[in-house]
Each structure stands twice: as C-alpha cells, then as structure tokens.
Amino acid sequence: xxxxxxxxxxxxxxxxxxxxxxxxxxxxxxxxxxxxxxxxxxxxxxxxxxxxxxxxxxxxxxxxxxxxxxxxxxxxxxxxxxxxxxxxxxxxxxxxxxxxxxxxxxxxxxxxxxxxxxxxxxxxxxxxxxxxxxxxxxxxxxxxxxxxxxxxxxxxxxxxxxxxxxxxxxxxxxxxxxxxxxxxxxxxxxxxxxxxxxxxxxxxxxxxxxxxxxxxxxxxxxxxxxxxxxxxxxxxxxxxxxxxxxxxxxxxxxxxxxxxxxxxxxxxxxxxxxxxxxxxxxxxxxxxxxxxxxxxxxxxxxxxxxxxxxxxxxxxxxxxxxxxxxxxxxxxxxxxxxxxxxxxxxxxxxxxxxxxxxxxxxxxxxxxxxxxxxxxxxxxxxxxxxxxxxxxxxxxxxxxxxxxxxxxxxxxxxxxxxxxxxxxxxxxxxxxxxxxxxxxxxxxxxxxxxxxxxxxxxxxxxxxxxxxxxxxxxxxxxxxxxxxxxxxxxxxxxxxxxxxxxxxxxxxxxxxxxxxxxxxxxxxxxxxxxxxxxxxxxxxxxxxxxxxxxxxxxxxxxxxxxxxxxxxxxxxxxxxxxxxxxxxxxxxxxxxxxxxxxxxxxxxxxxxxxxxxxxxx
Numbered sequence: 083x084x085x086x087x088x089x090x091x092x093x094x095x096x097x098x099x100x101x102x103x104x105x106x107x108x109x110x111x112x113x114x115x116x117x118x119x120x121x122x123x124x125x126x127x128x129x130x131x132x133x134x135x136x137x138x139x140x141x142x143x144x145x146x147x148x149x150x151x152x153x154x155x156x157x158x159x160x161x162x163x164x165x166x167x168x169x170x171x172x173x174x175x176x177x178x179x180x181x182x183x184x185x186x187x188x189x190x191x192x193x194x195x196x197x198x199x200x201x202x203x204x205x206x207x208x209x210x211x212x213x214x215x216x217x218x219x220x221x222x223x224x225x226x227x228x229x230x231x232x233x234x235x236x237x238x239x240x241x242x243x244x245x246x247x248x249x250x251x252x253x254x255x256x257x258x259x260x261x262x263x264x265x266x267x268x269x270x271x272x273x274x275x276x277x278x279x280x281x282x283x284x285x286x287x288x289x290x291x292x293x294x295x296x297x298x299x300x301x302x303x304x305x306x307x308x309x310x311x312x313x314x315x316x317x318x319x320x321x322x323x324x325x326x327x328x329x330x331x332x333x334x335x336x337x338x339x340x341x342x343x344x345x346x347x348x349x350x351x352x353x354x355x356x357x358x359x360x361x362x363x364x365x366x367x368x369x370x371x372x373x374x375x376x377x378x379x380x381x382x383x384x385x386x387x388x389x390x391x392x393x394x395x396x397x398x399x400x401x402x403x404x405x406x407x408x409x410x411x412x413x414x415x416x417x418x419x420x421x422x423x424x425x426x427x428x429x430x431x432x433x434x435x436x437x438x439x440x441x442x443x444x445x446x447x448x449x450x451x452x453x454x455x456x457x458x459x460x461x462x463x464x465x466x467x468x469x470x471x472x473x474x475x476x477x478x479x480x481x482x483x484x485x486x487x488x489x490x491x492x493x494x495x496x497x498x499x500x501x502x503x504x505x506x507x508x509x510x511x512x513x514x515x516x517x518x519x520x521x522x523x524x525x526x527x528x529x530x531x532x533x534x535x536x537x538x539x540x541x542x543x544x545x546x547x548x549x550x551x552x553x554x555x556x557x558x559x560x561x562x563x564x565x566x567x568x569x570x571x572x573x574x575x576x577x578x579x580x581x582x583x584x585x586x587x588x589x590x591x592x593x594x595x596x597x598x599x600x601x602x603x604x605x606x607x608x609x610x611x612x613x614x615x616x617x618x619x620x621x622x623x624x625x626x627x628x629x630x631x632x633x634x635x636x637x638x639x640x641x642x643x644x645x646x647x648x649x650x651x652x653x654x655x656x657x658x659x660x661x662x663x664x665x666x667x668x669x670x671x672x673x674x675x676x677x678x679x680x681x682x683x684x685x686x687x688x689x690x691x692x693x694x695x696x697x698x699x
Contacts, residue, residue: 116188116221117303117324119280121294124302125216126191127324132223133185136176138320138392149670150663169236182230184223184279190302192217192290198381218285230281234274238263248274255295262288307385307404314402314691315389323388327381372416373473379412384688395629398695405688416473417466426455428686429639436519436545437622439599441614444621445540445648447521450640453546454511461491502564504557513554516547516598524652529606533589541607545615546600554595555579561593580608630679630697637683644678674698 116129143153156162158175165173193216224230238248248263260277274281275288282288294301302308308324315322384405391398405424414423429452440447464487498504523541530538548554558581565583566572573583580594582605590605596615603611614620621627626647634641650672657665676699682692 115303116186116223117308118301119221119291119295120188120190120219120302121192121290122300122302122305122308123192123195123326124190124290124324125193125326126189127302127308128189128321129323130187130189130321131185131319132183132187135180141392145671145674148674149667151667169240178233182224182226182233184225187220187222190217190219190221190290215286217290219288219290220283221291222281224279224281227278231276234276234281253292253296255292256298260288260292262292310689311385311387311402311404314404314689315387315400316391318391318393319389319400320392321390325386325388327383327385370473375412376416376473379409379416382406383409383413395699396695396697398693401692403690405690407688410688416469418469419462419466423459423462424688425686427452427459428684429455431637431639431683432517432641434622435547436517436599437627438617438620439545439615440519440521440621441523441610442619442621442624443648444521444523444643444645445652446642446644447519447621448640448642449517449519451515451517453514453518457506457511464491501568502560504560504564509553509557509560513548513550513557514546515549518544518546520544523607523610524648525606527606529588529590529604533587541604541610543601543603543607543611545611548595548598548600551595551598554600558593558595558600576608578612580612582608626677630677630695633695634679634681634693635683638681639683640681642678642680646672646675646677650675 117127120127139157143157147153162174165175165178241248246265249266251262251264253260253262255277258278260275263274263276264272272286273284273288275284275292276282282291284290293299302324307326312322312324384403386401386403389400389402391400410424411421413419414421420426429450432449432451436449437447467487495506498506498510504510521543523543524539525541526539528539528541530540530542558579562573562581569583570586571584573581576582576592578594578596580592580596580601582590582592584590584605591602592605592608592611593600593602594608595601596612599615601608601611601615621643624645626645627643630643631641650669653672654669657669676697678694678696680692680694682690684690
C-alpha cells in the first residue's frame with residue numbers, strides 16, 4: 083500500500099504544482115480555499131491549482147518541444163504504466179484520477195507551539211523531553227465523489243492482496259462523517275481521511291484538519307496575518323505558499339542542532355514501519371534571558387507569502403512580507419541597532435531616469451537608490467555582529483571581532499583622509515543621495531580581456547545621480563590628485579570632465595561627471611557610457627525594456643533587468659560552428675525568452691512586495 087499511495091501522492095502533487103487557475107475564490111464547497119480547513123497556527127501552507135491541468139502541462143511541453151528535445155505526446159505515460167501495473171488493469175492519470183480531483187490541492191505543516199516556545203526560551207531540558215514531529219497533511223478537493231470512492235476502493239483492494247489491510251473508522255465532523263483509514267499494525271505511519279468534498283493524507287493522524295473542523299477551531303483562512311499577507315499578492319496564481327514566520331523553519335532546525343538527525347531517523351522509520359534507534363543525548367549550553375528573548379523575536383519577525391503566476395507572455399513569482407513590529411523592535415534593541423533602523427531603509431521610488439542613460443544593448447542592469455543609507459546600515463550591522471556572536475556563546479571571539487571591525491572601518495576612513503584628503507561623509511556620500519545603476523555590455527575589445535586572459539569580453543559601468551555637482555567635481559579633483567600621488571602616472575583628461583586611469587596591470591578605468599551623472603566604468607566602456615548618458619540609443623527606448631517593465635509598479639524602489647535577446651544574440655555568435663545537440667537545444671530554449679525582470683518595494687507600514695518574472699517572446 084505504501085508504494086501505491088506514494089505513487090498516487092506523486093500524481094496528486096504533480097497535478098497540484100502544475101495546475102493553473104485563479105489563486106483564490108469566494109465560492110463554496112470544492113471551490114473554497116483549503117486554508118479554511120487548516121488550523122490558524124499552521125506554520126507552512128501551500129495551495130496549488132489543479133484545474134486546466136493538461137493545458138498547463140502542454141504549454142511547458144511545447145517550450146521543450148521547440149528546442150528539438152523529444153517530448154512524449156502522453157505526458158503521463160510513465161505514471162500510467164506504473165498505475166496499470168499496480169492495479170492490474172488499464173489505469174491512466176487522465177481517466178482514473180483527474181476525473182475526480184477538484185480544482186485545488188493544499189499542503190499544511192504544523193509544529194507544536196510547545197516546541198517553538200522551548201526553542202525560543204532556551205530550556206534545553208524541556209526540548210529533550212519533546213518527541214513530537216511536525217504534522218504534515220495534504221488535502222485534495224474532490225469534484226466527483228463517486229469516481230473518487232471507486233478509485234480508492236480499488237486501491238485498498240490492491241493493498242489487501244499484498245497483505246496490508248487498512249481498517250476504516252468514522253468520525254462526525256459537523257453535519258458530515260469522515261472515514262479514516264489506518265494500518266492497525268503501524269498506526270503512526272500515516273492516515274487517510276475521506277469526507278464530503280475532500281480527501282486528506284497525513285504523516286501521522288489527521289487531527290490537524292479533523293480536530294479543527296470538529297471543534298470549529300480558528301482557521302488559517304480567518305487569521306489576520308494570513309489575510310493581510312496573502313492579500314498583498316496578485317489574485318491570479320498558479321500556486322501560493324504562506325509562511326507564518328519567515329525564520330521559524332530555519333531557526334528550528336538550527337537550534338535543534340545534532341538532534342535533528344534523530345528526528346529525521348524517526349520520520350523515516352515511521353514510513354518504513356520500523357523502530358528508530360534511541361538518539362544519544364547531546365549536551366547543550368544554558369541560554370541567557372537576553373539570548374532567549376532574541377531567539378523568540380527571531381522566531382516571529384513576520385509572515386511571508388509567495389505566489390506563482392503563469393500568464394500569456396510571462397512566468398512570475400511574487401513575494402510579500404509583513405513584519406512583526408514588536409519582534410523587530412526587540413531585535414534592533416538587543417542587537418544595538420538604531421531604533422529606526424527599519425524605517426531608515428525605506429527608499430524613494432525609482433524615477434526611471436537612469437534607464438534613459440543606459441545603453442540599449444546592455445546585457446543586464448541593476449537600479450536602486452540610497453547609497454548613503456546602505457553604507458550606514460552596513461556600519462550598523464557590522465557593529466552589531468559582536469553582540470550577535472556574544473549571544474551565540476562566542477564571547478571571546480566577539481571581543482576580538484568587535485575590535486577588528488572597528489579597526490577595519492577606521493583604517494578605511496583614515497586611508498581616504500590621508501591618501502585623498504577625503505571625508506567619506508562630506509566628500510563622497512553627501513552627493514550620492516540620488517539613484518544609481520550598474521550595467522554591463524558585451525565588448526570583445528574590452529579592457530577586461532587583457533587582465534582576464536581573454537575570458538571577459540564585457541564592459542561594466544556604474545552611474546550615480548549627483549545631488550550636488552560642485553561636491554562631485556571636488557571629489558573628482560581629489561581623486562585625481564590622490565591617484566597621481568600613489569600611481570606611476572596621472573589620470574588622463576580625455577575631455578568633457580572625463581578621465582582615464584591606467585593601472586599597473588594594464589586595466590584602464592574611466593570616470594567623470596556628465597551633466598549631473600557621475601560615471602565610473604572600464605576604460606573601454608567610458609565613451610559608450612557618455613553617449614548613452616546623452617540620450618543616444620538608450621534602454622528606455624527598447625521594446626524589450628518596455629515589455630519587461632509594463633507591469634512594474636511606480637512605487638518600485640529597486641530593479642534588476644536581464645536582456646535575454648542580447649544574450650541570445652551573443653550566444654549564437656560565440657557558438658557559431660558548434661552544432662552539438664546540447665548547444666542547439668540550449669540556444670533554441672533561450673530564443674523563446676525575451677528578458678528577466680525583478681523589482682521590489684518596502685513600505686513604512688512594515689509591508690514589502692517583490693516580483694521576479696521571466697518574459698517570453
């Protein structure tokens with residue numbers, strides 16, 4: 083039965099992950115979000131649309147077929163063969179499973195709050211007494227009750243012939259009756275629960291769902307944090323995933339340390355119907371109250387939701403987060419960060435001005451703002467690291483680390499003052515309050531080819547909007563004087579307030595001020611950068627850029643862009659004469675896509691959203 087159920091679950095997960103339809107709906111019964119079945123304290127929740135499955139699968143299959151790779155017409159052929167062998171009669175996914183699977187499936191994971199509280203409190207003795215493993219449940223909506231019941235009747239009959247008999251018991255859940263199937267010889271190896279409109283598979287018991295329904299307990303769908311976080315996503319999703327706390331899974335594993343191995347041993351043993359060996363106790367240090375308070379805050383910094391979309395010309399992943407203000411305040415206080423650290427990192431929306439100054443043939447670009455804020459945040463984080471190390475029990479290392487970090491920052495700032503007569507705040511950061519961009523272009527004659535043994539045919543440039551041209555000019559003057567003092571040759575003035583400096587390894591760097599934009603680049607990229615800053619042949623005029631940013635909100639504070647059209651063009655040039663199947667198929671795959679775009683926004687209210695999308699031609 084285990085093998086048969088594993089096969090069925092594989093089919094179900096496949097249909098769940100690859101199905102497509104709107105992510106949420108207010109309809110009743112089989113169309114209601116399955117979050118309405120999960121308890122409010124569900125740690126991780128994923129909902130997958132299973133409607134219109136074949137259309138979705140064929141869309142992905144067509145992408146692969148266009149590369150020339152062989153793709154079977156029947157995408158379920160292997161699964162059909164395994165099902166047919168298991169059932170002893172012709173059985174197919176399309177006719178025997180998809181006919182009864184509803185429009186969505188969901189996965190829920192719950193960790194007992196006692197375990198999380200013990201981890202946060204640092205009570206190691208309490209943790210050692212806890213043997214609970216995470217509860218896992220997979221729920222499917224059913225659209226054809228009779229077909230589902232007939233399928234599982236046959237499935238259980240197959241298991242009886244193999245000597246594994248599952249017994250059935252019944253429980254009332256409101257007006258409905260649930261039938262629970264379990265193996266009496268191995269009661270903890272998982273259960274199946276079937277009631278009107280649904281079927282659930284669990285790793286232990288189905289209490290996570292059934293007790294919630296029987297006791298009319300608070301549901302995840304009604305939880306305020308869930309609704310707020312999920313509500314930040316776009317509505318039409320292929321799948322959605324909700325994390326009650328971003329760091330809970332990671333911190334739980336980290337805090338359990340070596341004992342996590344015995345937990346996985348127990349899970350595997352339960353699946354196999356055997357007994358796990360008794361784990362060797364691992365001594366763990368006592369946790370200070372301050373450390374426990376920090377861990378408690380880190381366990382609940384806020385919630386996150388992830389949504390996947392499949393649109394006519396794009397595949398996209400959206401991410402939304404809502405911070406827990408109390409937890410953030412606790413973390414910043416204990417770590418010695420500024421009280422307004424989080425709000426200091428809120429940046430201004432991108433104006434789009436630098437897209438008017440980046441060459442149209444750029445392979446990729448990163449855009450943002452707030453360089454001074456980023457530097458100050460880095461200093462704050464570096465200053466807090468010794469405190470973090472101290473709380474982790476590395477007091478001696480913390481003291482040495484603190485001294486080393488302070489010394490490194492002091493040496494950098496002292497070096498700027500001694501070598502260039504610059505104060506990092508007054509002479510550099512003071513005029514960098516505008517936007518910045520970093521981009522790269524393809525250039526077989528790039529200066530980087532000389533220093534990389536002909537391995538880097540790229541030019542790289544950084545643009546910074548100057549908010550004080552006089553200070554930027556003073557910076558350039560001091561930079562020229564300092565470089566002349568330390569180098570064998572002075573920077574060359576190439577006109578228009580632009581300069582070239584040749585390093586000892588032969589690499590040339592270009593820099594200067596063009597209108598109100600400071601530029602620094604590989605030497606060979608300076609002239610193209612100047613041309614683009616003047617508005618000639620720029621990214622903002624490109625159809626690829628226009629398509630990529632068509633849905634980008636005006637509130638976006640940062641962006642990453644990859645021009646797959648340019649990359650594909652170069653890849654074809656560099657692969658000329660190479661007709662190997664892998665090269666041909668790889669180029670054919672690339673040739674179907676236009677760009678990758680990612681952007682994000684963080685708000686003062688503690689919410690943030692971001693998107694990464696792959697756009698197709």
